Amino acid sequence: MNAFRIRPATGEDARVLTDMLVEAANWDPVRARPRLSVLEDRAVARYVAGWQRPGDFGCVAEDAHGLPVGACWARLFPANAPGYGFVAVGVPELTLGVYPYWRAQGAGRALLRELARTAAARGHARLSLSVAHGNFAHRLYQSEGYVTVASQGGSETMVLTVR
Numbered sequence: 001m002n003a004f005r006i007r008p009a010t011g012e013d014a015r016v017l018t019d020m021l022v023e024a025a026n027w028d029p030v031r032a033r034p035r036l037s038v039l040e041d042r043a044v045a046r047y048v049a050g051w052q053r054p055g056d057f058g059c060v061a062e063d064a065h066g067l068p069v070g071a072c073w074a075r076l077f078p079a080n081a082p083g084y085g086f087v088a089v090g091v092p093e094l095t096l097g098v099y100p101y102w103r104a105q106g107a108g109r110a111l112l113r114e115l116a117r118t119a120a121a122r123g124h125a126r127l128s129l130s131v132a133h134g135n136f137a138h139r140l141y142q143s144e145g146y147v148t149v150a151s152q153g154g155s156e157t158m159v160l161t162v163r
């Protein structure tokens with residue numbers, strides 16, 4: 001297994017977060033869209049637009065050479081412009097992605113755990129997310145304690161109570 005380490009995301013990480021956003025949007029290869037088309041979709045692009053704003057936080061996994069492996073980050077959305085996984089004002093919504101070469105080597109789970117630790121350290125009581133039906137990531141989230149609170153339009157909203 002290849003080695004990776006996890007560090008906090010910084011304002012310099014917009015590129016890797018954008019790559020991971022595209023991976024998350026294109027989780028289903030049958031329905032994958034070109035990168036530009038994904039990023040022109042404002043409902044998707046808002047997950048990284050203007051990174052890193054106050055309130056944004058996340059973590060990046062990188063290999064022994066400092067090259068990115070994946071990322072998990074969270075952002076707050078207002079009630080009048082909610083994200084897909086919005087549950088309440090003040091509950092950050094996360095996005096997770098790992099570069100294809102690095103998948104199934106533990107990076108996704110490690111990033112998810114680090115994000116939960118960071119959320120707790122920042123005083124958040126909950127984290128939320130949206131996952132499409134059929135994405136195996138749903139099982140990963142469940143195994144990390146995320147619970148489904150809503151199901152609509154082919155996706156589920158899940159919430160973690162941060163300990």
Ligand SMILES: CC(C)(COP(=O)(O)OP(=O)(O)OC[C@H]1O[C@@H](n2cnc3c(N)ncnc32)[C@H](O)[C@@H]1OP(=O)(O)O)[C@@H](O)C(=O)NCCC(=O)NCCS
Pocket residue numbers: 023024025026027096097098099102103104105106107108109110130131132135136137140
């Ligand atoms: C979802 C994703 C982040 C998982 O990252 P990862 O590094 O591959 O995940 P991990 O290696 O930590 O594996 C987590 C669990 O999922 C399982 N898993 C990994 N790849 C799998 C696959 N293709 N099918 C089914 N299960 C899989 C692993 O076996 C592991 O379970 P285990 O710990 O019980 O063995 C990654 O696959 C990805 O970037 N997918 C595209 C983007 C995406 O869908 N993001 C989530 C949007 S909601």
